[in-house]
Amino acid sequence: MRKILLLSILLLPFLSEAKNLWAFMTYSTFNSPEGPYIETYLTVAGNSVKYLKKDNGKFQATVNVLMTFKQTAVIKAFKKYELNSPEIDDTTKNTFEFLDEQRFLVPNGSYDFELQISDKNNPGKPNPFAQAVTVDFPAEKPSFSGIQLVDSYSKSESQKTITKSGYDLVPYVYNYYPPKDNRMIFYCELYNMDKILAPGQKFILSYFIESFENQMKFNEFARVKTEVAKPVNVILSEFNIENLPSGNYNLVVEARDQKNLVIASQTLFIKRSNPNAKPSFEEMFTSSSAHTFVEKMTRLDTLKEFISCTFPISSGLERSYMRNALKSTDVQRLQDYFYNFWERREKENPEHAWLLYKEQVKKVQYNFGTKIKKGYQTDRGRVYLEYGPPNTRSTQYAEPNTYPYEIWQYYTLKQTQRNKKFVFYSPDMATSDFFLLHSDAIGEYNNPSWRIDLTSRSYAPKDLGDTQSINSWGNMTNDYWDLPN
Numbered sequence: 100m101r102k103i104l105l106l107s108i109l110l111l112p113f114l115s116e117a118k119n120l121w122a123f124m125t126y127s128t129f130n131s132p133e134g135p136y137i138e139t140y141l142t143v144a145g146n147s148v149k150y151l152k153k154d155n156g157k158f159q160a161t162v163n164v165l166m167t168f169k170q171t172a173v174i175k176a177f178k179k180y181e182l183n184s185p186e187i188d189d190t191t192k193n194t195f196e197f198l199d200e201q202r203f204l205v206p207n208g209s210y211d212f213e214l215q216i217s218d219k220n221n222p223g224k225p226n227p228f229a230q231a232v233t234v235d236f237p238a239e240k241p242s243f244s245g246i247q248l249v250d251s252y253s254k255s256e257s258q259k260t261i262t263k264s265g266y267d268l269v270p271y272v273y274n275y276y277p278p279k280d281n282r283m284i285f286y287c288e289l290y291n292m293d294k295i296l297a298p299g300q301k302f303i304l305s306y307f308i309e310s311f312e313n314q315m316k317f318n319e320f321a322r323v324k325t326e327v328a329k330p331v332n333v334i335l336s337e338f339n340i341e342n343l344p345s346g347n348y349n350l351v352v353e354a355r356d357q358k359n360l361v362i363a364s365q366t367l368f369i370k371r372s373n374p375n376a377k378p379s380f381e382e383m384f385t386s387s388s389a390h391t392f393v394e395k396m397t398r399l400d401t402l403k404e405f406i407s408c409t410f411p412i413s414s415g416l417e418r419s420y421m422r423n424a425l426k427s428t429d430v431q432r433l434q435d436y437f438y439n440f441w442e443r444r445e446k447e448n449p450e451h452a453w454l455l456y457k458e459q460v461k462k463v464q465y466n467f468g469t470k471i472k473k474g475y476q477t478d479r480g481r482v483y484l485e486y487g488p489p490n491t492r493s494t495q496y497a498e499p500n501t502y503p504y505e506i507w508q509y510y511t512l513k514q515t516q517r518n519k520k521f522v523f524y525s526p527d528m529a530t531s532d533f534f535l536l537h538s539d540a541i542g543e544y545n546n547p548s549w550r551i552d553l554t555s556r557s558y559a560p561k562d563l564g565d566t567q568s569i570n571s572w573g574n575m576t577n578d579y580w581d582l583p584n
Contacts, residue, residue: 119147120143120147120148120162120216120217120218120221120223121143121144121147122141122143122144122162122216123141123142123272124140124141124214125140125248125270125273126138126139126140126212126232126245127140127244127245127246127247128232128233128234128236128244129244129245129263129288130242130244130290133204134205134206135204135205135206135234136202136203137168137210137212137232137234138200138201138202138203138245138247139166139199139200139201139202139203140198140199140200140270140272141164141199141201141214141216141272142199143162143182143184143196143197143216144196145184145193145195145197146194148161148162148184148218148220148221149220150184150187150190150193153186155186156188157186157187157188158186158187158188158189158190159184159185159186159187160184160218160219160220161181161183161184161218161219161220162181162184162216162217162218162219163179163181163182163215163216163217163218163219163225164179164180164182164199164215165177165178165179165213165214165215166179166203166212166213166214167213168203168205168210168212169210169211169212169213170209170211175205175210176203176204176205178201178203181219182197183197185197198269198272200260200261201260202260205234206234207234207235207236208233208234209232209233209234210233210234211229211230211232212231213228213229214230215228237291238291239291239294240291240295240363241289241290241291241294241295241362241363242289242290242291242363243288243289243290243352243354243364243365244289244290245365245367246285246286246287246352246365246366246367247268247270247285247286248270248271248272248274248283248284248285249269249270249285249286249335250269250270250271250284251269252266252267252268252269252284252286253266253267254266254267263288264288264331264333266286268286268335271284274367274369274370275369275370275371275372276343276369276370276371276372276373277372278372278373278374278375280340281340281341282337282338283308283337283338283369284335284336285306285334285336285337285350286333286335287333287334287365288332288334289331289334289352289354289363291330292326292329292332292354292362293328293329293330295328295362296328296356297328298328299327299328300327300328301325301326301327301328302325302326302328302354302355302356302357302362303323303324303325303326303354303355303356303357303359304323304324304325304326304332304334304352304353304355305322305323305324305353306321306322306334306350306352307320307321307322307351308320308321308338308340308343308349308350308369309348309351310346310347310348310414310416311347311348311349311368311414311542312347312412312414313412313414313443313444314349315414315416315443317343317416318382319378319379320340320343332354334352340371341376342373342376342377342378342379343373343376343378343415344371344415344418344419345371345373345374345376345415345418345419346414346416346418346419347368347369347370347371347415347542348369348370348371348415349368349369350369351365351366352365352366368541368542370542371415376419378416378419380416380420383416383417383436383439383440384435384436384439385439385442386435386438386439386442388431388434388435388437388438388439391449391450392449392450392453393434393437393438394434397430399428399430402430402433402434402437403425405437406421406424406425406433406436406437406440407421407425407475408457409421409440409456410476410481411475411480411481411482411484411485412456412484412485413440417440420436424436456484459483459484460474460475460484462483463475463477463479463483463484464480466480466483467479467480467533469530469531469532470530471530471532477533478523478533478534478535479523479533482507482521482535486512486513487509489507489508489509490508490509490510491507491508492505492507492508493505493506493507493508495576500554501524501553501554501576502524502555503525504523504524504525504533504536504553504576505522505523505524505533506520506521506522506523506580507520507521507523508520509540512540516540516541519538519539519540520538520539520580521537521538521540521543522535522536522537522538522549522580523535523536524536536552536553550576553576
């Protein structure tokens with residue numbers, strides 16, 4: 100089984116006390132003759148900072164940035180600097196973003212990364228963000244760099260910070276592609292293939308997009324080519340994602356030997372919003388449902404209900420198909436879809452996979468169903484069906500200053516994420532339905548101000564940029580978040 104390595108993506112607002120300062124950051128890791136390095140990509144929203152008039156009559160904003168990498172509280176690398184915006188003539192025309200790229204030369208190892216950022220012209224206490232970062236490039240073993248998303252590129256005329264392999268790469272800082280973006284450009288490096296293959300020997304290099312939920316590979320978004328082993332093999336490529344449906348995906352790069360065995364791989368999480376996509380669904384219908392367990396499902400309403408309840412574990416492509424298929428009266432087509440859905444998950448015994456899932460649907464109906472929603476339609480039901488039961492579930496329904504809430508913790512999520520949590524709350528306090536308020540899991544709704552929202556029945560922040568509520572008597576949210584039970 101291919102080991103999936105998720106490159107962490109930071110897509111978070113950093114807020115100052117005096118005024119909202121909106122910044123977004125990603126990072127990637129690379130190797131070089133001088134040693135491994137971490138590359139950071141930081142962008143700041145131009146309309147979230149204060150501008151001062153310069154001697155030349157133009158206006159400019161300045162952001163204070165501090166980045167540190169620590170091991171066991173010892174600083175191994177850091178940069179403290181000022182990031183200046185472009186000079187502008189009119190401060191009302193500030194809807195742009197300004198970008199910064201930095202490199203940190205560090206040895207292989209695990210680091211605690213911390214970012215502090217503040218508006219120099221609008222002072223306030225910086226709101227730090229911490230993240231674990233791992234750098235791992237074995238000396239004699241093939242490995243990929245991180246996957247860098249690219250906004251645009253051009254042949255380099257001189258060596259710059261953004262230059263790699265003869266190209267100037269302008270970073271695409273987000274892992275989210277809105278409807279207006281129809282190109283996904285990416286850059287990656289593969290190291291040490293010449294250490295395991297003979298000179299001139301070839302290998303298979305592939306890259307593709309797969310569903311995040313079930314690793315279903317899309318033929319429309321897959322490329323394969325043959326490469327000659329070098330100390331560094333470079334991938335600079337792109338996909339037309341005009342017809343990639345809304346959903347969560349992995350961008351995967353793989354190196355395989357001539358026996359088609361995976362030698363090295365790298366994966367990056369991608370989120371796509373594309374309500375107008377017109378994808379091809381034919382690859383979802385590779386088998387007939389004739390003479391299978393689905394053949395007995397002849398009642399249209401029952402079949403549609405069975406298909407509907409699979410929504411929480413469906414990929415973006417499957418959800419896109421379901422939205423239209425559930426309006427159909429073609430029983431045979433629905434049967435074929437349902438059978439292929441489960442065959443993709445357990446090819447040897449699709450019925451077994453369905454029956455196990457059906458039991459879980461019954462559980463979430465009993466525990467989370469409401470008068471107006473079926474269990475699998477609720478946020479708690481969706482999370483339970485997608486990830487399984489949580490390892491810990493802290494519940495608090497009667498705190499004096501918060502809405503009823505639950506905090507779920509998963510020690511391991513999808514075999515790749517560690518110690519991930521979900522916060523659910525019931526703001527109407529009437530329907531017994533709990534909505535997802537915040538999660539730190541990849542692909543889930545991330546809300547830095549979730550503590551404020553949880554206490555909004557009794558606490559109104561003075562600053563809309565606040566992320567921490569007053570720690571009132573009886574409030575256990577921080578305890579349950581830090582140490583779930």
